[in-house]
Amino acid sequence: MVEFSMTHAWLVPLLPFLAFAVIVFLTRPWKMLSALVSVGAMAAGFVISAYAAYGVFTSHSLIEKSLEYSVRWFSMPGLNIDVGVKLDPTSAMMLFMVTLVASLIQIYSIGYMRGEKGFSTFFAYMSLFGASMLLLVISSNLLEMFVAWEGVGLCSYLLIGFYNHKISAREAAKKAFVTCRIADFGLLLGMLALQIIFGTLNITELGEKIANFELYTNAATLTLVAVLVFLGPIGKSGQFPLHVWLPDAMEGPTPVSALIHAATMVVAGVYLVGRMLFMFLEVPEAQQLVAVTGAFTALFAASIALTQREIKRILAYSTISQLGYMMLALGVGSLTASMFHLWTHAFFKALMFLAAGSVLTALHHKADIWEMGGLIKKMPVTGATFAVGGLAIAGIPPFAGFWSKDEILSLTLSGGHPVLFFMAALTAFLTAFYMWRLIFLAFFGKEKPENHPQESPPVMTVPLLILAFLSLVGGLVGTPWFPFWGEWIRFGEFHHAAPDYTVMILSVILGVIGIGLAYKMYVKDVSAEQRLAERFRPVYTLLYNKYYIDEIYMWFNHTLVDGAAKAMYLFDIYVVDGIFINGIGAITRDTGSALRVFQTGRLQNYALVFFLGVLAVAVILAITGPAPAGLVWGGVR
């Protein structure tokens, strides 16, 4: 079975894809059956992934040289594209994580989506979403990855716009797609350049060729290519300045948000940079850009999250911020730390989104955390699991987030980036604060009499408990004393760094202070935020309005893009058509109608013209004298 799973890893994305087709064409009228098909396919994928992962994590040879097999997709002279599977510890880990988290989310969705009109369609899209992400993970070729990449984008479009009768959902879906498209423009250019320079898009071959890139091109070109490729992840992984779509993506049903934020979609960008890390390591400027973008995004998004009121919006900004950490890790050259944080984040972020969904169901989709309060009494499982997620993201040991975040922080410091380290550490503090602000406001404090919350059914709470368990222990695979993770998932040599107690203690202190401050401001003295907001009104407004970036984009879109569109259209109507086409037409027509005067069809007109002509000849002759007259009168003289 292990052998089979490793050589048939393509089944993992194929099964959910088939589930999508089966639901769309066959089982759509039967809701439960559709859900079972979807969950079944994903669970089967999980089993295969687990076996494959077992196989991979027991054969050391795969760390340096991945298991690859492929078929020809299309080819012509000078352009051969294969689609295939690239199985190594990184992709095996991702297969395992994505199928696990997606299965849990789908099971949860059976409870969350019950009674919805588009129940079957929802599961069809979820299957396709999973399939695209899994294809992306195992891709051995960049173009194959791009196909999956866009597939993920399509599914997010469909699922964010699931309630597309609502204008907000419709616009959010469009925004997600277009924003990612802008980013993909860069990625596409980067891929074209890679294909043209190196003659292949196979990731392994690119790795070999880029290691000696001087044979093909110069460093400046490769830097440009790397930056172009990085544009794609900026969009997909919600990095500044293309992060704007991600908070709006919460318009979709909550399980979709969980899937987008934890297991699929946004981590695709991080994964792509991870896959192409060999290129970024060759060109330090591009690598620096990745690091700075990551650190800045982490801090920037955390600052916005401080003031938001909607539960899912806070979580969305927290995702952007955590993705910034992952990019930062890649930017300082560590695949290990980045993938580790991706792994732990998947568990606690899926957990928190699903728990938020549980809260929203209980409160009939009232999303403002200020209108919640004391929910933990009526919803103990949801509240407790959410708190586990909160501890994990705040970096409190031994929860999962602590280990991965600590690794990123210590690597940033030891890699010689004090400024980035400061930003990352500050983000850690802010994260603990805003996340516990949410938890204290929503789950603790006074109960609101107008709310009548109820704990969700087991089909929803069991996945929460499993995810909470994973958020607790998920980080233990990569502690400084048991560096199993770093030994397997890495790029280049494995270095076992000694535990950096300074950073570790610092990060715990920052987390504790953040939580403590939140406790003081939102449990002890609830009006503190109000007072602070009034005192620092401009800053508060700026943060609350997300630095007005959406407004700037809106202005750009409506003024410049639409203006250019209108200008081109008017040019088309008045210049191309108006002057050229209709002008030529008018000249022809007017010439015609001018000449028509002479074509009256009346005999007397023609006779008159004839007579006038004779008369004219006679007059001319009379005036000009004898010489021409001789021509007319002949020899008569």
Added chain:
Amino acid sequence: MDFPILSIILLAPVAGVIFLLFIPKDEFKLIKSVAAIALGASFGLTVYTYFAYNQTAGGLQFVERYPWINDLGVTLFLGVDGLSLPMLLLVTMIGFAAVFASWNVSERPREFMILFMLLVVGVMGTFVAQDLFIFLLFYEVVVIPIYIMVIIWGSSKRVTKEYAGMKLTIYLLIGSAFLLVGVIAVFVRALIITGVPDFSFTGLAQVPFPVDFQIYMFALMLLGFGSLLSMWPFHSWSPDGYAGAPTAVSMIHAGVLKKIGGYGLIRIALYVLPAGAQFWAPFMAVLGVAGVAYAAFAALAQKDLKYVIGYSSVSHMGYVLLGIASLNVIGINGAVATMFGHGVMAALFFSTVGFIYEKTHSRWIPDFGGLSQQVPRLAVAFLLAGLASLGLPGLVTFVPEFTTFIGAFKVYGGLAVVAITGVILTALYILRAAANTMFGPKRAEWDHLVDIRGPEMVPLVVLGVFLVVFGLLPSLLMDMVNNGVAPLVAEISDVLQIGGRF
């Protein structure tokens, strides 16, 4: 050449036309069934031909030759290769689908179907003819039915249908006038050089025309074929014409007819006059890029659905022109495949908009919103066509566009980048149109609409299958195209000394 399959593909609709002449004009169902069977037969045989074509052997296959005018060297020379087969498949597929998209035509359906089948025959003929004279003959067959169909069954919105029909026809005729001059000059010059009258493409391609002659002739052909391909700035017939034309004509016209321009540029202009092509290639590339960006912006400003697709199609033809202008196998492969992909997509789009118009008598986007709740199947068709239009991987348009970009980027670098911005702009106008038409709160005035069903589903199913299957398995298309393009480019490669930018 034991079984004249190409003749039968060509003659099946003619037989349908003759049959229709004997059917009473009010037998609506029978009339449409006859058209469906006749075009279905052509479609089925073409699918067979497509897969029966021996790719290892390559070259012209299923060849038929019937000498016609010996003194001029005119032969009724039919044959298909990897370049013409995708186009032939496209015509017959769209022709078949268009009958069902016109299932509800109630005004003079018999005349409609007769003219439509003649139109399809004309278009098919241009792709199977291997003789320049026959090519032009079929091309002229196309012009007349289009004019009549637009004038009688068209619709007047921003411009009257008479204006649209006239514009369309005059453009086609002016294009063919330029062509005719070029063709006669090429023929006469070839006669002077070789002393043997010959109109066949292969024959003409062997003639060593002087370089300056090639440059002048290529310019004429570029004008003729270019305006047919809606090359910027000779494109303005396209949005108006499609908006005025009835659904079936829009489908055929945007789907395949304008591709005669691209096909002719490759098969005739490039193949016979390679030195001319090399001279004009940068110029073509600039016009192509201008068309992509310009028309994409113009599409963004449209409020009439047919104008959105009309400008969109102008924009996509810019890719084709750019691909051809790259003058390398990859770029031209991309151009041909893009023509195919765009054809399937545009036909589906026009049939969808046609149904919307038929049911609501409106194409004005602000009149709509939330239609996906009332007509979900139409919404699926709309979204499928839209996603294909923005080049979503997994649909038939993606790999061709990618290939075109590779070919063009190699040669034109920064200029190609401008064209590639098209992928953003396309997403913007397509998703905007989709959002404002299909999504959002539903409107009570469209509650009475009945979704497409029965025969109306045929265009969605037939075109949708090709969109997805050829998208997931692009080698079905790309191998065939490459089979036609690679030898053609190889033959002229000694003339083309193209240096890449990288």
